[in-house]
Every structure is written in structure tokens, then in C-alpha cells.
Amino acid sequence: MEIAPPPFDLGAIAPFLIVAVGAMIALLADLFIPPARRPALGYFALGTTLVAIGACVWLWGGAVPRLAFANMIAVDRFGLFVTIVTLIGAALSILLSVDFLQEQRLGYGEYFPLMLFTVSGMILLAFANDLITFFIALEILSLGLYILAGSARGRAVSQESAIKYFLLGSFSFGFLVYGTSLIYGATGTTNFTALRVALEGSGLTDNPLLLAGLALVLVGFAFKLALAPFHMWTPDVYSGAPTAVTAFMSVGTKVATFAALLRLVTGALPALYADWSNALFALAIVTMILGNLAAITQRNIKRMLAYSSIGQAGYVLVAVVASDTTQPGVNDAAQSSVLFYLLAYTFMNLGAFAVVVALARPDDERLDLDRDYAGLARRQPLLAAAMAVFMLSLGGIPLTAGFMGKLLVFRAAIEAGYWPLAVVGVLTSAVALAFYLRVVVRMYAGESRHAEERPARVPVPLAVVLAVCLVATIQFGILPAIPLDAARGALTITAP
Amino acid sequence: MAPLAYYFILSAILFTTGVIGVLIRKNPLIMFMSIELMLNSANLSFASFARYRNGLDGQVIAFFIMTVAAAEVVVGLAIIVSIFRTRASVDVDDVNTLKG
Numbered sequence: 338m339e340i341a342p343p344p345f346d347l348g349a350i351a352p353f354l355i356v357a358v359g360a361m362i363a364l365l366a367d368l369f370i371p372p373a374r375r376p377a378l379g380y381f382a383l384g385t386t387l388v389a390i391g392a393c394v395w396l397w398g399g400a401v402p403r404l405a406f407a408n409m410i411a412v413d414r415f416g417l418f419v420t421i422v423t424l425i426g427a428a429l430s431i432l433l434s435v436d437f438l439q440e441q442r443l444g445y446g447e448y449f450p451l452m453l454f455t456v457s458g459m460i461l462l463a464f465a466n467d468l469i470t471f472f473i474a475l476e477i478l479s480l481g482l483y484i485l486a487g488s489a490r491g492r493a494v495s496q497e498s499a500i501k502y503f504l505l506g507s508f509s510f511g512f513l514v515y516g517t518s519l520i521y522g523a524t525g526t527t528n529f530t531a532l533r534v535a536l537e538g539s540g541l542t543d544n545p546l547l548l549a550g551l552a553l554v555l556v557g558f559a560f561k562l563a564l565a566p567f568h569m570w571t572p573d574v575y576s577g578a579p580t581a582v583t584a585f586m587s588v589g590t591k592v593a594t595f596a597a598l599l600r601l602v603t604g605a606l607p608a609l610y611a612d613w614s615n616a617l618f619a620l621a622i623v624t625m626i627l628g629n630l631a632a633i634t635q636r637n638i639k640r641m642l643a644y645s646s647i648g649q650a651g652y653v654l655v656a657v658v659a660s661d662t663t664q665p666g667v668n669d670a671a672q673s674s675v676l677f678y679l680l681a682y683t684f685m686n687l688g689a690f691a692v693v694v695a696l697a698r699p700d701d702e703r704l705d706l707d708r709d710y711a712g713l714a715r716r717q718p719l720l721a722a723a724m725a726v727f728m729l730s731l732g733g734i735p736l737t738a739g740f741m742g743k744l745l746v747f748r749a750a751i752e753a754g755y756w757p758l759a760v761v762g763v764l765t766s767a768v769a770l771a772f773y774l775r776v777v778v779r780m781y782a783g784e785s786r787h788a789e790e791r792p793a794r795v796p797v798p799l800a801v802v803l804a805v806c807l808v809a810t811i812q813f814g815i816l817p818a819i820p821l822d823a824a825r826g827a828l829t830i831t832a833p
Numbered sequence: 834m835a836p837l838a839y840y841f842i843l844s845a846i847l848f849t850t851g852v853i854g855v856l857i858r859k860n861p862l863i864m865f866m867s868i869e870l871m872l873n874s875a876n877l878s879f880a881s882f883a884r885y886r887n888g889l890d891g892q893v894i895a896f897f898i899m900t901v902a903a904a905e906v907v908v909g910l911a912i913i914v915s916i917f918r919t920r921a922s923v924d925v926d927d928v929n930t931l932k933g
Contacts, residue, residue: 469894476901480908487912493919499912504864507905508855511871514898515848518878518891522841525886527894 349405349412351392352420353460359385360453367446379435382449386428386456393417393424404466408528411466411600418676418827419463419596423589426683427456429802430585433687436796437581437694443489451488452585455481459593466604468517468527468554471597472510475561478593479506482586486578498577505570509560516553523547529605536608551609554601555616561594564620564654565627568647572635575643576704580697583639584690587646588683595653599660599675607662617658621758624651625765632772637704638693641772645731646686648769653678655762656746659753667753669828674745676824681730681738681813688806689727692720695795695803710776711783717792721780723803730810732773733766738813745821840881847874861913865906872902 347354363378363385370377402413431452438448458478465471483506487499521527523546524535541547556567563571575583602613628647635641656678659671696703696713703709714721730737743766747759795803813820847870854867876895883891 469897473897473901476904480904483908483912487915490915491919496912496916496919500861500916503909503912504855504861504868507865507868507909508871510901510905511848511851511868511875514872514875515844515878518844518875518882518894521879521891521894522882522885525882525888527890 344405346403346405349396349403350410350461350464351396352389352417352424353457353464355389355392356385356424356453356460357457359388360450360457363453364447364450367450376435376439378449379431379438382453383428383431385453386424386431389456389460390421390424390428393421404530408530409467409470410461410464411529411604412464414827415600415672415676416463416596418823419592419679420460422676422680422683423456423459423463423592426588426592426687427452427459427585429687429691429805430581430589432798432802433584433691433694434581435798437579437697437799440699441489441579441697442699443579448485448488451481451485455485455585456589459589462593463596465597465600466529468520468529468601471601472513472517475513475594475597476510478590479510479561482506482582482590485582486574486586488582489579494577495579496577498574501570501577502574505560505574509557509567511557512553512560513557516550516555516557519546519550519553521550523550529601532605533607536606539608542608548609548612551606551612552616555613555620558594558598559620562591562598562650562654563647564650565624565647568624568628571647572631572640572643575646576637576639580639580690580694580702583643584687584694587642587690588686591646591650591653592679592683595650595657595675595679599657599672602657603660603662603668603672610661610663614658614661617654618755618758621651621654621658622761624648624654625761629765629769629772632769635772636706638706638710638776639704641706641776642686642689642693645769645773648765649682649686649731651765652743652746652762653682655750655755655758658758659749659755661753664753667749669825670745670752671749672828673821673824674742674749676827677745677813677817677821678742680820680824681742681810684806684809684813685727685730685737685739688723688803688810689731691799691802691806692724692727695720695799696793698793706776706779707783708786710779712785712788713780713783716785716788720793720795720803723807724780725777726807726810728773728776730814732770734770736811736814738810738817741814741817837881837885840877844874844878844881847871847877861916865909865913869902869906872898 363381397417404411455478458474461474465474483499483503486502487495489495523544559567628644628651632641632644653675656671656675660668662668730739733739733743747762750759851867851871855864858864876898879891879895
């Protein structure tokens, strides 16, 4: 008997391959490069991500959508859009890290290879069309992040961040895997395409095994996306990890995992819309309220940004809930707003973290809102102005990317008939302004504690990150047409 | 052969034991063992469903999960050892510099 091997469509996973191979080369090169030249590895990693973005653009124009590797990978514009956003986030995080690592004496070592491996996991996650591919990708990205979170080995907070992230991350992985096994038990498949076909018009939609599996998988997602009430680990992990790593994981992980969630629920389980939309509806409301309320009391900027990222995830979730595939118009608006919001979030959140990185000193990370941010505008007017823009954008003030994102999300929610979500969203955004604006007020009105010391020098790579994030945040707020058209063009989740 | 339900109930009991273990124990090593229990309950569930459905994929998936679990052990133990080196204790109640 002859068994035909499935065709090897390596071109379909070119971005993943480029990043994975780049990571291995960087890992090997690390052995031969003298310590003083290690920053070169950062630029190599940056080049790798840029080449991968090029590969995505090439695929975007090529023969997409297509399924590859026995339907386990779906290469479509949706995945490519998310991959490009992830890669942009990764490229900016790498630039952010080059000088930060040196200044904080963190040592380069495995840092950039690990970052690239993590990015390869995120890319695979964006293309995963099977629960198996999905959880392998999720694990590739998580394992890298556990180590990166603990990469400041001597520091107690970094170790604590790593162990908490690791235990909670693997715990949620257990839920995902067991949930997957129940879905497999109920339907006999783990493939997204096959699941959709199996569930359409079958009597399976009331199957308790299937619903329990869905519930467990959603719990796993909620942990990974830091949705309340599964968010307890986030503030500790975000504030303990080195700031550059926090910046990276707060954007990349969220973007890729949201893409996987959207692909799973709309691509594989549209038949269960009533079930998952109700569950996510409740999660979205709790997440928006808890994330934004808890952020108000924070005095540490990294903890505040951690809670803020929980709140932001709540807004994205609103649009996921509205993705009802039976109403194509509503679904398109909802999914394109998810993509747009993720893109806008990447720039504004990375920008805010870039300012935190710029202020850090070797002996003191300068994280206290009252002590270190007061009077910043007088000492470092440019950094303060940049931070103000990012805070206003995260808060959703008009003429910023954050405002456009919120507008699209809430409009999609109302079109889909979920006006309670939109109401809660608008109210919590108003609450959120309290802590975003507080940072701005501190910077412009407070008295500086560090008035006598020389202002921090902003290295060139960091300045580039700040400039890119600033331009994107304002540009997407005033003229959102380009990214929005791209997002609308990216809506074909492969469904052959 | 015992009916499918027996295997399924056993896997559910193992999974629940794992979840409770993670939630109530304070030692990261025990918590970690409980997580392994959760993953292995999924393996049992995959293998028994695959046998029941006469398919092979469920059994193959069990191997994937074992591989992932092994990779997790490597990273997890490394983190725990590095904590033990600096603090000479791994109780999660002692690892509390950051307040949730």
C-alpha cells in the first residue's frame, strides 16, 4: 500500500519559515559574536521581521486564500493582516529592546532568538485552521514569553513574573487541551473547516459534550487574553517583566490570540453563535468594567498600563461578540473593526511603553506616576507630548487612532443589536479617561522630583519607535481610510 | 472492553483533580504536577475518543500533547530552579513582591 504524503506548500507559510529560520540563525550566531557586538543581533532580528513583512505583502497579492498542510493551515488575507500587525509590533519591540537591554544590563544572549521564536508562534496562530495547530502555536509563543518575562534573572520581580505567567499560562493551556478533547469527542474532528461542516444543520449543536468543550476552550482563551475574571495574573506579570518584554507581550500576544479566537468562533463554530456570543458578551462587560475601574487606583505606570490593556481587550471583545456570520453586513463591520482596533492598539500601546522605556534609568525603572511623571513636560517636553498623545488615544479622544477604533467597535455592536455593550463601552471609556488624563495632568502640572538631573538621552532606535507610533496614532485618527480599507479587504476567512 | 463512559469519567475526575490541585496547593512543583495531570487527562480523553470513533487522529494528538508537556517541564523547572537559587524557597506565598 502506498500512502501519498500531503503536498508541501512551503510558500504558504513563508512568513513563519522566515522568522523561525531567522531565530535559529540568531541563536547560532550568538555563540560566535563577541559580547560588545551583540546589538547587531537585534538588527538582524529586525531585518528578519521586515523580510517576513515583505513575504506577507507578496502573499497578499498572490493566490490567497488557500489551505495548506492537510487543511491545518489557512493562508488568507485575514491571517496575513494579523501577521503584518504582529510583525510590526515585533519590529518596534526589537528596536525598543536594543538600547534598553544594554542600559539595564540584561544581557543579550537568547533574548532576540526567543523573541523571534515567539513571533513565529504568533504567525502560526494567525494561520491556524485546526485546534492542534492552534494549541501548538500558542505553546510556541507562550514558552518563549515565559522565559522572556524572567530574562532579568537576578531580579526578584522578574522571576516572580515568570513563575506566575508560567503557572497561569500552563493552567489555561490545560483547559484549552481538555476542551479540545471534548470537542473532538463530540464531533470526531479538530479541524476548523471540518467542524463547520459537521455542525451545519446537524443535531450536534445541543450536544452537552460539545458545549462543555466550547466552554473550556473559551476559559483558556480568556486566560490568555487576560479577560476578567481570568485576568488576575496580568498586572503582576506585566509589571514584573522587563519593560521591553511587557511592551512586546501586551501587543503581540493579544493581536494573535484575538485573531485565533475570531477564526475559531466565526470560521469553525458559526452554528454555535448563540452560545459563544452570550459567553463572550458577559466576559466583555465584566472585562470593560473591572479593567478600567482597577486602573484608576494604580500608581505604578506599568500596572496601570496592564489594567488598561485589560480594558482595551474588553473593547475588542465587543466587536468579536458582534461577529454574527448570518448577517454579512454586520459581520463585516464587526470583523473589520476588530482588525482596525488591534492595529491601532499596537501602535498606541507600544508608544506608551516606549516612553516608559525611555525614562528608565539603570538603577531605577522610574515607574511611579506621582514621583517620576510629575513635571515631566518641563524636563522632557517631547517625551511628555508623545506620552500625552498615546494616553489620549488609549482614552479615545477624537483625532486619534483609539477614537476611531472605539467608534467602529461601538457602531458594529449597535448594528448587531448589542446596544448594552456599546453603552457599557462608552461609560467605561469615560471612566478610563480619569486615569489616562491623570498621567497627562501630572506631566504638565506637577512639580518634578528629578529637576536637578540631566534629562534622559533618547537613543536613535527608541526615537524611531516613538516617531512611528506617533505618526500612526495620529494618522489613523485623522485619515483611517488606508488601514480600514486594508482591514475590510482582509475579511475573507478561508471557507472553501 | 470497558465502555467509553468509564474512560471519559476517569479523565474528567483526573482533570478536576488537576484543577483543584492548582487552585489549592501553594508549592509551584505540586501546582505544576497538577497541570501535568490536567494535560494527561486530556490525553486519556483523546485516546479513548479516538478508539471509540475508530480514528487515529486522537491518538496522534496525544503524542503532540506529550511533546508540548515535555517542553513545558523544561521551561517550568528552569524557572523554579532559578527562583530557588535566589530565595531558597519556592512557596508561592513567599513569592509576593508584586501585589495583585
